[in-house]
Amino acid sequence: MSEKNHQGKRTARQRLAVEREKQKASERRRRTLIVAATVVCVLGLAAVIGLLAANSGKSSKSSTGPVVAPSGAQGKDSLAIPVGQDGAKSTLTVWEDFRCPACKAFEAAYRPTLRELTGSGKLRVEYHLVRLIDGNLGGAGSLRAANAAACAQDAGKFPAYHDVLFENQPAETDDAYADNNKLVQLAGKVSGLDTPAFTKCVKDGTHDGWVDKSHQAFQAGGFSGTPTVLLNGKDILKDRTMTPAKLKQMVEAADKG
16 A cells, blocks of 8 residues: 555544544533533533433423412513512523532522622522423432422522522432432521421422423423523523623623613
């Protein structure tokens, strides 16, 4: 075989190796999209997506009782838990799963800015709770934690309990939040939340049907991963340059405008 043919084969192998690395890198990006200090879970492989769709479909069709929205829930079908003032000029829509490590990373990176902006009346955050990881890895921790968070909303303690759930999040493969007793125990970290009414709400699964309805809305929206974060309807995490500081600048500009 001529030297030219050898070189051609080496070049072809090199091109193939490069393409494989590109594919691996692309897959990693689809699974974990890094925006500043935020890690965003994006479910990539077609096989995983197919399995996820199947599992999520089974979960969403399962009977979890009547749809009982938590106190103060707003938006279409009362699926959003609002934080902030109604008159804010900007709205941040956040789809989250309490079992999702990327959601925890997003909260850790952006929470101080979100609290500042909601506190000043410049931003309103609408939280939508889903059970994506339950469908992907099995278990019920996403559902149980979301129901507990809705119960905390009934008690007027949603923001604090929401933060506690992410701060104490177990490993993604550890379905610790499927244990209602664990969720009740964590309520002890929020002043005034550990009450008989909260415990009953958690253990009765009062808002399970509402969580499932929220998850169905997530699927209908065509979203593929959590967290999904929309500022006035625009997915901000698709912007690779997005940071908490940039988000703050955008919200403040809208507030002045």
